[in-house]
Amino acid sequence: MIENDNQIVEKAQSPAISYHYAGFWMRFWAYLLDGMIVFSINGILVKPLFRGLGVSLSDSGFISPYGITAGLIFYLYFILMTKFYGQTLGKMVFGLKVVPLKGDRLTWGTIIFREGIGRYISATFNFLYAVVAFTPKKQGLHDIFADTTVVHERTKIVEPAYS
DSSP, rough: EEETEEEEEOOOOOEEEEEOOOOHHHHHHHHHHHHHHHHHHHHIIIHHHHHTOOOSOOOOOOOOOOOHHHHHHHHHHHHHHHHHHHSOHHHHHHHHEEEEEESSSHHHHIIIHHHHHHHHHHHGGGGGGEEEEEEEEOOHHHHHTTEEEEEEEEGGGEOOOOO
């Protein structure tokens, strides 16, 4: 409260937002669905395109033209979906959303760092995804790097902030 010339004015309190963090298994199922979507995109679009252009698909490994293209589609899918929608199709199906812990929106830098560099490290060492199960805000290593977390989007609770 603020007293001014014998008037008492209530100071407006901004609402505090409390999220229900998404745990390991919900995030796992969403990631599994996203993996199937990316695999399908590569199978439906990239493979026929490469066959039509006469590019060999038999070269194995990540350094093959197909491996590079498939990897590019994987990262572009996660980066673009997260930037424009705050969630991938897998997260949409399970009602999950990526939110920043600092600031009010996801920036390009945050998304590229989270989905590019952070996901590369987590995907290289798959066991690092298990970190989600043991952190208070259910953050994966890529979330910790980018100051983000994944929440259930329909269970935001808005509470009045008290001083």
